Amino acid sequence: MGIPRFWRETPSRYNLIGTKCGNCGTIHFPPRVVCPSCHRKSIGKMERIHLSNEGTVVSYSIVHDAPHSFKMQKPYAIAMIELEGCCRLTAPIIDCDPSDVKIGMKVEATFRKLGEQEKDDVIHYGYKFRPARSER
């Protein structure tokens, strides 16, 4: 991913900032400029909001054949997570054995290194999720 694109996404990747449509109230993540349901009715009404750092695993898969950036971490779990009171997103589940990940598991956001193209390139950071304290 190019530096400018990642840099533009820094607020949402660092702090889970999404958008709420002022017309229909739907919350989107990643943030959107226009609501895909309300179209032009939402223009100028998309509000930036902080999403919850806590969520629940809706579904997951264990990755054994990982892309280059994640090869030192395989196998790892990647999950669809329902954030409390808003929307769903996809993120790795870390700090646990992948076999311990279960549907319904409570998780919380953490800040981790997402990857780098090469050893001398910019390092990308952002959210991953780990088991909530009640699950540890």
Next chain:
Amino acid sequence: MDVGIVSYGGYIPRWRIKPQDIAKTWGVDGDAISRGLNIVSKSVPSPDEDVITISVEATRNLLKKVQIDPKDIGAIYVGSESHPYAVKPTATVVAEAIEASPDLTAADYEFACKAGTAAIQTCMGLVASDMVKYGIAVGSDTSQGAPGDPLEYSASAGGAAFLLGKEKVVAKINETLSYTTDTPDFWRREGQTYPKHGGRFTGEPAYFKHVLTCAKNLFQRTGTGPEDYQYAVFHQPNGKFPVSAGKKLGFSIDQIKTGLLVPRIGNTYSGAVLLGLAAILDIADPDERVFVVGYGSGAGSDAFDITVRDEIENTRTDKCPTIEEMVESNNFVDYATYAKFRGKILM
């Protein structure tokens, strides 16, 4: 000077390795090394953890204990000897990750293991002079020891962050002073992966000379002695140096044990004395007094005389784990996994 700690937070990676597992790889007696260093395990960062992620986690834990507007933070300094970038600050990422950007000053510090305490002193000055309302000082490291080197048994990962200010102070810093000389006991040259050290030279002329002199200078300036403090914490490169330094100064084991984390998590370098202080603040009662002496090779010591206030109760929250809970929350890895996590396997 009415400046103090407004909040604090720490972070320790959950992975651990035992000295015995490292020693087995190199064909030496792990039990003897464990006894010699007084270390039973050390923390190991995941492949996706570095000084930036540890600093952010520690700082976010700090913010969970206090209600302030991040925009009131006027300065962030991160002390470490293992910043991920040679050029590009760790502190800017921390500032962005806690939404304190952009109206603040930020920079990285380096002074071996005492860059974090130096950052606290800088923030104290900025707060005392009203240049900033709040300042954040972080000490954090993912320190490395060369494969087979004695440092490999102790060099670990972790960090702590402190919010300094004049309002909502939970622990007043009554006094601070430093002691600094040019002493080449430990160094890492530009471009080198691992540090080198002077072996036994790191003891008497380096660690002990600076820690003991700085501590005695603080006793003299404040007119106090070991009996005036409920807790004492010293930089802890291993489990023996801080205990020995404490005893030489007249402190008992009971005063030292709360802040002595190195036997269970290893030497977190810039995070070491600060994590020890955070562990003390987790349990200290109002009006109790804490004696703190950090040490950084090269060499220097920073000492602090701290009094806990009633407001410390406001920091007790279940929103983040205590330092003790982080120490005890662990998973052990073998040497092969450790080597992979630490990038010691070249691919």
